[in-house]
Amino acid sequence: MRLPLLAAATAAALFLLAAPASAQTESEPACNAGDAEACFYTGAEYAQGMGVLEDKQKAVTYFLKACDGGIPDGCSTSGVLIRAGEGNLEKDVIKGVEYQERACAMGHVDGCEWALGNRISATSEAYDLKKAIATARAGCEAGVEKACSWGRNWSWDGSKGKYPDMINMIDAGWFAERDCAKGDIMGCYIAEQAYANPESVAFDAAKGLKYSLINCNDKGNEGSCRNVGGVYLDIGEEKLGTEYMRKACGMGHEEACIVAADWERYLAEVAARDARIAARDKAINDLVSAGRYGDAVATALHQLGSKEHAQKAALAARSAGAMGQIQTADLYALALWFPSGSVRAAADAEMSARGTGLEGTFGTGTNEPGMADARWKDLYGSSAPRYSSSSSAPSAPQSSVLSASDAAAQTREKYRWAHCTMKGSNQSAAVCQ
Template identity: 45%
Template structure:
């Protein structure tokens, strides 16, 4: 009788424990169906361990996969590793394993990226698929898989020499190019990034990156075309020393197209340097007189020494603003009237001659100061010809340099900004202070 009671107690205890386990697993499954990754994970463990339910590896992997889809990275790896080897009622399933490795990779698991890349990118893999490989290879590369970086670069750059034309993608190639250039010092990577970012017609044009990778390709790998491109960028923003340096380097590396441009630029730079030195002296001459209140002397120097309409305009307007037109010689007023047919400078001269009651014919009137008549009257009054403005005062110019694409004024400003703010920039350069 006592033994029967014991058997009844054991049966009741067993039923109670089974009910509790069923209740727990049912709760986990319900939570999973409501979107709980932990609920899915716990239910997967139930089926994997046979806890409260018959062991079912296929269902375990299904619930691990569901938890993976909901963002639980360790569940992705569980599903992938079990599916890879199989077990119980689940035969090895490499495709299912790879899908979960891919999901793990997307969640930042390095091992998941390595495995996904191996199965999608290895030609001997039963689930080899280059197109799907391109979807995971960036993550694998970013996490530190060097082989993945170059695998992606070669296919995005030229489809692995045309083998996979549908994988060619300039934007993707530039991403891999940046990574392999900066991290692995790869010349193809630098060149790929350069061609994408430095070309103003590219949808990914970026002046700072373009200049950076062009310089890397030139300075580190002695790419003659890259040196020429760097020179053309500096040409556009008129950074003289660097223009000469890179154009000549391209020439020395065998890029014949650059040699004539290097010569043209040297000659232009020499002329411009001479012009700027002379202009500095001219500025000092006129500014010095104006700052000392010697307005008549400033106007006279601009006419007779510099023979420059630019400096005459500057001196006359400053003199007019100071109310000092009375300091200007009458003969200089005649020259001003001859050099300027209209505008504020001519108006200042007219006003002063009218105030003096004098003009080229005794009284200054409209229509009496044609260029020929003025010169004849000057010759009669002062002897010789009236001074004429010099035609050599303007800065030298240089013909535009052709590049891979026409560089607009906006692009020049972007390159100027890139040159002046990127790491290693010479912010004291003149071009950076404009």
């Protein structure tokens, strides 16, 4: 709007230079009828004496009418004239800058530059760093890219230390988000730094994870990939966290290589353990399904050495009324492994039914350390079967990026919530259940 309006005003000036002064300008009737654009032309005509006597005060009156009508050039031009005190205007730098700030908030690039230049200049009467940030925000929201980048740089590092009083992580994050949305690499980086650091006053787990992922996946930043991996490992997304650590490693992050290798080793051990458990479960389930309860108990006792599977097989036999399939020696072993409870009761009942007279003598009563095994050796010539836990898990690597403090626990939960509610639906993930 600004250049066409000024060009039109200049053309009108050339046409009217020789014309005698009149009571009103050519555009004035249309302005008085409510045409905001005509008000700008009227202001230009009074400012330059186009068909009327030059009158800067009257010009500003019409420029401000245009401004109020949504013409940013009207705001900005008023600011220029008042700031300089041109013609019959009283110089007022602060008021002039305020009009230019209005123009900036309407998306006027020059208005932003003039207003912000005065707000950050210690030699200007309008010097005010807080208002500079507010104006930059308004201009940024109105689509002025320079307002976004200036506000971001001032808030992030004081524009490399020139304005240390302007450093503010909350403001830096706000500006950086908007720059990042336009594909600006620095904007994405600052957004991550402002939001992902738990020690930052602007910390926001959801935004921190969002911008860390953008910088890792879209910008190829190795540190961001390492950060994402650390967050996922902390919240229990071990496979996903390991994948991002490996990705960071592939980009050259040495520490991530070590972490990735440790977790890959651990996950392989977990997978192997799970496979062993699945094979054991299948062995017992297949025998039970086939009605071979005695074989199921014997397999659990002598091949698997699994108390968990022995219990499952014995209780299945009891439920099926098939305790008679279990060998007497295996009943003794069950009594030894289960000093009390439903398995022990079932074994004792079956031994009593067989008339062995040994029910209750394994695992209770006078059973001093080693006596049960000694009796077993007397009966069978070998030591009694031993059991081990089939569900013991490998030890996970210690690679947390958070401490064990309450604050860290709260941060971890915030990141967990962010992950589980992030677009893309992670709600089915185990850590989200």
